[in-house]
Amino acid sequence: MADLAKILGENIKKARQAAKLTQEVLAEAISLDSRSISRIERGNALPSLSTLEAISITLNVGLGELFEGMTKSKSEIAQEIESLLATLPAQKQQGLLELVRSMVRIAK
Template sequence: MSELRQLIGTRIRAMRNAKGLTQQKLADIAGLDYRYIGALERGERNFSIDTLEKVLIALNVSISELMYLEDLRDSEETTNDRQKAIDEFIAATSNLTKEQIQIIQRINHELFGIF
């Protein structure tokens, strides 16, 4: 099994979960079969770029958001927690306007100024 295919499948599952979607719902939005989504998430399917594009559109994420990788110097637990927080943030902000995102950025800067 391809390590890259496994990584992409794992990230698709994480993004789907962060958005609160079932495999069936993601499949419906993407125009794919739910069994295909399951196989994709497990890294069992050798998918095309067109299929990946359908999934990204259905998740409303970019390829860079999907492929975001953490620094390997962190512990696995820290990396997983950080990745989950990032995925939830991407899911929560995916439908916001530019102005709303700018407000969140200002709040974020203020919060990190406290630390």
């Protein structure tokens, strides 16, 4: 959660500053106190979905923008999967491969 909270907080802070709003003004606009905004921006707290939506609307940014930097590239994902699989015996790797194939067929 720490990484998620930090990145989200930094993105909210950047968007707030780009909108030229203080923490106090943002807090008042979304019915929070400025301490809560400060904690969110520092990554010490995660906002609720309704608060996140209110922040997005008030700052006139899409929710996706607030989550920028949290997704991994395809190569990063593949590398992480490979590292995780390498810790397992070959038989378990094969079983997981079959599971993933099934999941991909269902997802299409």
